[in-house]
Amino acid sequence: MASLFAFALTLYFSYFFTLSSSTPNFNFTTDKYALLAFRNTITSDPHGLLRGNWSSNISFCNWIGVSCGTKHRRITAFNISGFYLGGTIAPHLGNLTFLQSLDLSYNSFTGLMPSELSNLRRLKELNVGFNSLSSTKIPSWLGCLSQLRHLYLNNNTFSGTIPLSLFNISRLQTLDMCYNFLDGNLPEKIANFSFLGTLNLAGNKITGSIPNGLFNMSSLIEINMR
Numbered sequence: 001m002a003s004l005f006a007f008a009l010t011l012y013f014s015y016f017f018t019l020s021s022s023t024p025n026f027n028f029t030t031d032k033y034a035l036l037a038f039r040n041t042i043t044s045d046p047h048g049l050l051r052g053n054w055s056s057n058i059s060f061c062n063w064i065g066v067s068c069g070t071k072h073r074r075i076t077a078f079n080i081s082g083f084y085l086g087g088t089i090a091p092h093l094g095n096l097t098f099l100q101s102l103d104l105s106y107n108s109f110t111g112l113m114p115s116e117l118s119n120l121r122r123l124k125e126l127n128v129g130f131n132s133l134s135s136t137k138i139p140s141w142l143g144c145l146s147q148l149r150h151l152y153l154n155n156n157t158f159s160g161t162i163p164l165s166l167f168n169i170s171r172l173q174t175l176d177m178c179y180n181f182l183d184g185n186l187p188e189k190i191a192n193f194s195f196l197g198t199l200n201l202a203g204n205k206i207t208g209s210i211p212n213g214l215f216n217m218s219s220l221i222e223i224n225m226r
């Protein structure tokens with residue numbers, strides 16, 4: 001009995017240890033470091049929004065574009081929509097593990113969306129629309145963001161087919177991928193999105209027939225596939 005208990009205890013501790021060692025101990029400092037790393041890869045800030053506002057003698061929670069949670073003071077929303085920033089997206093943003101909303105739309109970001117963003121498991125909204133992000137396919141790691149409700153990848157230069165992993169995001173309400181260079185067909189799996197209200201695939205090169213399941217999706221309000 002005692003040995004069984006000890007065995008169970010060992011199991012418990014090894015589980016706990018594995019869990020805590022694989023989950024980095026990110027904190028307030030990590031978030032600030034991530035913002036500074038993000039600023040370092042910005043090559044153009046025509047209105048001086050980050051240069052002028054992100055000053056080190058003010059808590060980063062009060063920097064323009066940044067919102068923190070009231071209790072733990074970790075960043076919960078990052079919105080720099082329409083700042084006209086140019087450069088690449090630093091992978092360090094993937095360390096903002098409390099982020100629920102990330103809006104980078106209406107900038108001039110180039111290159112890839114860093115795969116580190118797949119660590120943002122609390123993310124409900126991701127908007128990278130109206131940039132110059134490119135990739136030969138929509139990154140399949142987006143399927144890891146299981147809490148996502150709204151996904152905007154529109155007006156970029158993504159090409160290739162829609163990855164099947166995307167259909168794992170069961171709570172998705174908005175999927176906007178218009179004005180990219182996507183091809184292939186729209187899979188039947190689209191019907192798995194039982195909360196999908198908006199589907200915008202206009203301005204791509206999607207071919208094939210419209211999946212039958214699409215007509216059974218009672219949540220759909222708006223479809224655009226011109």
Ligand SMILES: *[C@@H]1O[C@H](CO)[C@@H](O)[C@H](O)[C@H]1NC(C)=O
Nearest residue numbers: 024025026027028029030033
């Ligand atoms: C916060 O994280 C940084 C970097 O990971 C670490 O150096 C620091 O000790 C941590 N601070 C606390 C209070 O946990």
Ligand SMILES: *[C@@H]1O[C@H](CO)[C@@H](O)[C@H](O)[C@H]1NC(C)=O
Nearest residue numbers: 052053055058062063064065
């Ligand atoms: C930074 O921007 C915020 C939000 O616009 C503003 O409240 C704050 O006063 C600005 N701080 C500085 C130092 O410019």
Ligand SMILES: *[C@@H]1O[C@H](CO)[C@@H](O)[C@H](O)[C@H]1NC(C)=O
Nearest residue numbers: 053054055056057058059062
């Ligand atoms: C922050 O520091 C700069 C330069 O050291 C100074 O000009 C500015 O007034 C300070 N701002 C605040 C809000 O203390």
Ligand SMILES: *[C@@H]1O[C@H](CO)[C@@H](O)[C@H](O)[C@H]1NC(C)=O
Nearest residue numbers: 079080081101102103125127
């Ligand atoms: C980000 O800010 C813009 C401009 O203030 C606003 O229109 C947009 O709704 C915000 N995005 C999110 C996700 O709240």
Ligand SMILES: *[C@@H]1O[C@H](CO)[C@@H](O)[C@H](O)[C@H]1NC(C)=O
Nearest residue numbers: 030033034091092094095116
């Ligand atoms: C945050 O992310 C970057 C790049 O993804 C990494 O190099 C860095 O060590 C990470 N950790 C902390 C605590 O900043």
Ligand SMILES: *[C@@H]1O[C@H](CO)[C@@H](O)[C@H](O)[C@H]1NC(C)=O
Nearest residue numbers: 130154155156178179180203
């Ligand atoms: C999005 O991109 C398409 C194709 O370049 C363009 O026709 C459309 O006007 C863009 N939408 C906006 C609002 O800029």
Ligand SMILES: *[C@@H]1O[C@H](CO)[C@@H](O)[C@H](O)[C@H]1NC(C)=O
Nearest residue numbers: 143144163164165166167168
């Ligand atoms: C996500 O979808 C892919 C492809 O459909 C599948 O192989 C994978 O196991 C799924 N992952 C999760 C976490 O559901």
Ligand SMILES: *[C@@H]1O[C@H](CO)[C@@H](O)[C@H](O)[C@H]1NC(C)=O
Nearest residue numbers: 164167168169170189191192
């Ligand atoms: C889609 O739904 C079907 C049936 O509802 C289910 O068997 C399948 O696992 C789902 N696929 C994904 C990728 O969630």
Ligand SMILES: *[C@@H]1O[C@H](CO)[C@@H](O)[C@H](O)[C@H]1NC(C)=O
Nearest residue numbers: 188191211212213214215216
């Ligand atoms: C759509 O709904 C009808 C009626 O409920 C059902 O017979 C049909 O199998 C459904 N089609 C798909 C593709 O789910």
